[in-house]
Amino acid sequence: MSFGKGHHLHLIDGSAFIFRAYHALPPLTRKSDGLPIGAVAGFCNMLFRYVEDNKQGDAPTHAAVIFDHSAKTFRNAIYPAYKANRPELPEDLRPQFPLTRQATRAFNIACIEAEGYEADDIIATLACRARAAGGTVTILSSDKDLMQLVGDGVEMLDPMKNRRIGPEEVFEKFGVAPDRVIDVQALSGDSVDNVPGAPGIGMKTAALLIQEYGDLETLLARAGEISQPKRRAALQDNAELIRISRRLVALDCAMPLEVTLDSLEVHPPQPEAVLSFLNAMEFRSLTTRVAASLKVAAPPMEAARGAEVTGAHDAPEAAPSLPFDTAAYECVRDAAALERWIAAIRERGVVAVDTETTSLDEMRAELVGISLCVQAGTACYIPLGHRQGGGDLFGSSALTEGQMPVAQALALLKPVLEDDAILKIGQNMKYDAKILARLGISVAPIDDTMLMSYAMHAGLNSHGMDALSDQYLGHQPIAIKPLLGSGKSAVTFDRVPIDQAVAYAAEDADITLRLWELFKPQLHRAHVTTVYETLERPLVPVLAQMEMAGIQVDRDTLSRMSNAFAQKMAGLEAEIHDMAGEKFNVGSPKQLGEILFDKMSLPGGEKGKTGAYATGADVLEDLATEHELPGRVLDWRQLSKLKSTYTDALQDHINPETGRVHTSYSLTGAVTGRLASTDPNLQNIPVRSEEGRRIREAFVAPKGRRLVSLDYSQIELRILAHVADIPALKQAFREGQDIHAMTASEMFNVPLDQMTPDIRRQAKAINFGVIYGISGFGLARNLRIPRSAAQGFIDRYFERFPGIKGYMDDTVAFAKANGFVQTLFGRKIHTPEINARGPGAGFAKRAAINAPIQGTAADVIRRAMVRMPAAIAGIDAKMLLQVHDELLFEVAEDAVDTLIPIAREVMETACDPAVHLSVRLTVEAGHGANWAEAH
Known part of the structure; x- marks a missing residue:
C-alpha cells in the first residue's frame, strides 16, 4: 500500500541527536581498543x-x-563564506559519525544522507512529498531553519522539551507565519551559519517590516519609502x-532523492x-535493556567489561554502560x-558513601548500615543495626547475627x-554527614x-537519586516501599x-558513584x-552545623499563644456569622461556598x-x-494555619534529647537558589x-545568651x-x-x-x-482594591521607572532565546515553559523576571553563610537559622557587641570580589531574649 492519507511520517534530525549526545556525556572510550564512543552511546540510548x-x-x-x-553543499557555490566560521569538529567526535549511521540501521530505522545537500533539505523534500500525498509529518528537531516547513499537516517536536x-x-518565535520565515531570516541573517542578511536589522525589526510590506521582494522594491535613514540604507545598499x-x-x-516514502x-x-x-x-547496560x-x-x-571514561578529571574509571x-x-x-574495602578506597582516593537509618529525621535516626562504592559495579553494604523479627513495643529485639559492632566499624x-586526601561522594550528603557527625565522625571533603x-x-x-538514575543512567533503582x-x-x-538490604543499599552507593562520574566533567x-x-x-557543612545546633523553643509560650489564637479565631467566627446572617462551619469550604454564592449571591x-x-x-x-x-475568612484561615x-505543631518538634527544634534546610528546594x-x-x-x-517570641535564648538577628535591608529592591x-x-x-515613601512620592506626586x-x-505593595x-489582577488581590485601580498603579509605576519595564522585557526575551535566566553570580535557572501558551504562560514569564533578582x-546570603564560620570562629556564638534575607545567631551576652559588626561586614561585602553592585547592601541588626525582640 502506497504512502498516503492516514500515514504519519517521523523525520529525525540526526545531527541534533549526535551533538546533544556528545555534550550530555563525559568522554567515553571502548575499553578493548580506545575508540571514542561517548556520542554513540548517547545516540543509541536516544x-x-x-x-x-x-x-x-x-x-x-x-x-x-x-x-x-x-560540510560542503550547493550553498557554498552561491556564497563561499557560508558556514565558514563554524568551528572544527572535536577530534574525538569525528570518528563517531559513521558509527551513528550504523546504529540507526541496527535499530532498523531508515538512514538517509545526500552529497551536496544538507539534512534540512532532505527533511524538506520528504516532508513536502508526504504532505502532497495526504499524510502527516512530524519533524523531531528544534532547528529554527526547519520552521519554514510547519503547517498543512507538518509540525515539529522539540525532543529535548517534548514540546510541539x-x-x-513559529509566529511567536519569528513574528510571522511559517511561509514568511525565510524572508525574516534573509533580513536578519545568521551569525552562526554566516548568512549576511541586512546590517543592523535584527529579527524583531525584520518581522515588523515583513508584516508591513507583505514579503521580501515587495519590501526591497519599496525600500525608499522607509522613513528611518539607517534602515532604508541597509535595505537599499544590501x-x-x-x-x-x-x-x-x-x-x-x-x-x-531516490528514496521513496514507502521504503521508510x-x-x-x-x-x-x-x-x-x-x-x-560494549554497551552492556543498553544491550541488556534492549534484549x-x-x-x-x-x-x-x-571483548571487554565495559566502556571507560578517559580524559575526565578525577573520574578515570566510570562505566555508565556497565x-x-x-x-x-x-x-x-x-x-x-572492611579493611580490604578501606585499602581499595585509599588506593582510588574516591568513595561513594550512603547510610541507612531508622528515620528521615537526622537528629533522631539510628544508624542501621553503611554502603560504600569505589568503582562502578563494585559496592558493598556494612550491616550494623539490623534487628530480628518485629521486636516488642519498645523495639528492643536482639540484633541479627553476622554484624560488626558499630563502634568497631566506625573506628575503622x-x-x-x-582523610583530606580521600573524596567522599554522596547524594544529599548533608543527611549522611549529620548521621555520622552525631557518631563522632566529621566527613570531609x-x-x-x-x-x-x-x-x-x-x-x-x-x-x-531515583529520578537522576532513571534519566541519566537509564536504570530504575530498587524501590524502598x-x-x-x-x-x-x-x-x-x-x-x-x-x-x-544489601542489594538495595549497595545499589544506592553504586548509582551515586556513576552519577558523579557522569556529572563531574559536565559542570565545566x-x-x-x-x-x-x-x-x-x-554550604553543606555550614547548614549541617546550623541544623544540629537547633534553636530553643519555649513550650509554655507556645501553649499560651495557641489559646490566644483560638480565642481570636472565635471572635472572627462571630463576626463572619453576623455578616452571613447565620451560623455555619467557617472551616467547611462547602458551607462557605453556599453562604457566599447561594445566600449572598x-x-x-x-x-x-x-x-x-x-x-x-x-x-x-x-x-x-x-x-x-x-x-475575614482569609484572616481566620491565616490564624488557623498559624x-x-x-503554636501546636512546634511543640511536637522539640527534640527530647536537646530540648531544641532542629529544622532541615533543602539546598535544592527552590529553583532560584533560595533555601527551603x-x-x-x-x-x-x-x-x-x-x-x-x-x-x-517563643524562640528564645538560653540563660546568659542572646539571640542576634542580622537582616539585609530591601536586598531585592537594591538588586533590581x-x-x-x-x-x-x-x-x-x-x-x-524611605524607598517606599520615595516611590509613592514619585508615583502619586505627594511630597x-x-x-x-x-x-x-500601596507603593510598598x-x-x-x-x-x-x-x-x-494580583495587586488588586494584595491591596483588596478593584482591578482597574490596581492596573492604573502599575501603569503609572512603569511610566515613572521605565528601566524596570525594559529589564522585564529583556529578561523574558533572553529566557525565550536561551531557555534559562541567570543570576549575577552565574547561577542558571532554566525556564522550560517560557515559550508555552495558555494559562501557564503568564506564570512562566513572571518566574523568569523574578528569578535573576x-x-x-x-x-548573596549563601556567600555570606559560607564565609561566616571562619569570621566568627573566635566568638562565643553560633549561627542558628537562615530565613530568606535574615541570619539568626545565638551569642553569649558579653559577645553581642563583638559579633554584630563582624557578621554585618561579612554580609554587606558578600558580593566581593565576584560582583560589584552599584547599590550598597546594608544590614540591620538587633538582639534580644527572643527572636521577636531581636528582629
Whole structure:
C-alpha cells in the first residue's frame, strides 16, 4: 500500500541527536581498543527511547533519521563564506559519525544522507512529498531553519522539551507565519551559519517590516519609502546580499532523492542486528535493556567489561554502560572484609558513601548500615543495626547475627571518612554527614551529586537519586516501599532482612558513584563549576552545623499563644456569622461556598466535580475587593494555619534529647537558589504581622545568651535598582531615603512630608509586587482594591521607572532565546515553559523576571553563610537559622557587641570580589531574649 492519507511520517534530525549526545556525556572510550564512543552511546540510548516511546498511541507509520553528508553543499557555490566560521569538529567526535549511521540501521530505522545537500533539505523534500500525498509529518528537531516547513499537516517536536511546534509557536518565535520565515531570516541573517542578511536589522525589526510590506521582494522594491535613514540604507545598499541570504536559508523541497516514502515504513528492530552492534560497542547496560525489550537473551560480552571514561578529571574509571548486578554486591560482616574495602578506597582516593537509618529525621535516626562504592559495579553494604523479627513495643529485639559492632566499624572507617586526601561522594550528603557527625565522625571533603544536578539542571528536573538514575543512567533503582511496607504494617529499615538490604543499599552507593562520574566533567561544560564550588558544596557543612545546633523553643509560650489564637479565631467566627446572617462551619469550604454564592449571591461562583463551590485563597482574595466577609475568612484561615502549623505543631518538634527544634534546610528546594526549610518550616512565619511576631517570641535564648538577628535591608529592591539601572532608586538608596515613601512620592506626586501610611502601603505593595512580575489582577488581590485601580498603579509605576519595564522585557526575551535566566553570580535557572501558551504562560514569564533578582539575593546570603564560620570562629556564638534575607545567631551576652559588626561586614561585602553592585547592601541588626525582640 502506497504512502498516503492516514500515514504519519517521523523525520529525525540526526545531527541534533549526535551533538546533544556528545555534550550530555563525559568522554567515553571502548575499553578493548580506545575508540571514542561517548556520542554513540548517547545516540543509541536516544534511539532506543524513541523506539520504546513510539510503540502505541500516535505512533509513526514511517520514519527516517536524516544526516548531513558533509560540510560542503550547493550553498557554498552561491556564497563561499557560508558556514565558514563554524568551528572544527572535536577530534574525538569525528570518528563517531559513521558509527551513528550504523546504529540507526541496527535499530532498523531508515538512514538517509545526500552529497551536496544538507539534512534540512532532505527533511524538506520528504516532508513536502508526504504532505502532497495526504499524510502527516512530524519533524523531531528544534532547528529554527526547519520552521519554514510547519503547517498543512507538518509540525515539529522539540525532543529535548517534548514540546510541539506548530504555526502559533513559529509566529511567536519569528513574528510571522511559517511561509514568511525565510524572508525574516534573509533580513536578519545568521551569525552562526554566516548568512549576511541586512546590517543592523535584527529579527524583531525584520518581522515588523515583513508584516508591513507583505514579503521580501515587495519590501526591497519599496525600500525608499522607509522613513528611518539607517534602515532604508541597509535595505537599499544590501539588496543583492539580502536576496542571496534568502537563497541560503530557503530549503530545497524538490531535491533529487531516490528514496521513496514507502521504503521508510516502520519495522521493529531485528534482535540479531541491534544486539550485535551494541555488543560490539560494549554497551552492556543498553544491550541488556534492549534484549529485555525484545524478549530475547542478551549475548555474552566477550571483548571487554565495559566502556571507560578517559580524559575526565578525577573520574578515570566510570562505566555508565556497565549493567547493575545487585548479586555482585558484597555484605561486609567482619573487620577483615572492611579493611580490604578501606585499602581499595585509599588506593582510588574516591568513595561513594550512603547510610541507612531508622528515620528521615537526622537528629533522631539510628544508624542501621553503611554502603560504600569505589568503582562502578563494585559496592558493598556494612550491616550494623539490623534487628530480628518485629521486636516488642519498645523495639528492643536482639540484633541479627553476622554484624560488626558499630563502634568497631566506625573506628575503622573514621580515618578514611575524615582523610583530606580521600573524596567522599554522596547524594544529599548533608543527611549522611549529620548521621555520622552525631557518631563522632566529621566527613570531609565531600562532593554531592544532588547539588551537581541542581547547579546544572535547576528548573528542568527533580534531583532525587531515583529520578537522576532513571534519566541519566537509564536504570530504575530498587524501590524502598516493598522493603518497608506501608500503613500500619510498615517497618523501619532495621527490620529489613540483611540479604534484601544489601542489594538495595549497595545499589544506592553504586548509582551515586556513576552519577558523579557522569556529572563531574559536565559542570565545566555547563559553565556552572563556580556556582557549584562557591555556592553549593561549601554550604553543606555550614547548614549541617546550623541544623544540629537547633534553636530553643519555649513550650509554655507556645501553649499560651495557641489559646490566644483560638480565642481570636472565635471572635472572627462571630463576626463572619453576623455578616452571613447565620451560623455555619467557617472551616467547611462547602458551607462557605453556599453562604457566599447561594445566600449572598456574590459573583464568580464556580462548582467543581464534587458539586461544591471553589473557595480557595485566590477566589476569596478576589471577592475581598468587593465584600468584607471573604477577607475575614482569609484572616481566620491565616490564624488557623498559624495555630496548627506553629503554636501546636512546634511543640511536637522539640527534640527530647536537646530540648531544641532542629529544622532541615533543602539546598535544592527552590529553583532560584533560595533555601527551603522543613520539619518544621520556619520560613513561612509571617514576618511583619502581629501574629508572626508573637510566634517568634517563643524562640528564645538560653540563660546568659542572646539571640542576634542580622537582616539585609530591601536586598531585592537594591538588586533590581542595579540590574535595571534605575537612577531614582539608586539615589534613594544612596541617600538612605524611605524607598517606599520615595516611590509613592514619585508615583502619586505627594511630597514626602505629606505622605500617608495608606499611600506608602500601596507603593510598598507595588515595589515588591513588580519584583515578582505582578499583574493588576494580583495587586488588586494584595491591596483588596478593584482591578482597574490596581492596573492604573502599575501603569503609572512603569511610566515613572521605565528601566524596570525594559529589564522585564529583556529578561523574558533572553529566557525565550536561551531557555534559562541567570543570576549575577552565574547561577542558571532554566525556564522550560517560557515559550508555552495558555494559562501557564503568564506564570512562566513572571518566574523568569523574578528569578535573576531573587536568585542573586539568595546567592548573596549563601556567600555570606559560607564565609561566616571562619569570621566568627573566635566568638562565643553560633549561627542558628537562615530565613530568606535574615541570619539568626545565638551569642553569649558579653559577645553581642563583638559579633554584630563582624557578621554585618561579612554580609554587606558578600558580593566581593565576584560582583560589584552599584547599590550598597546594608544590614540591620538587633538582639534580644527572643527572636521577636531581636528582629
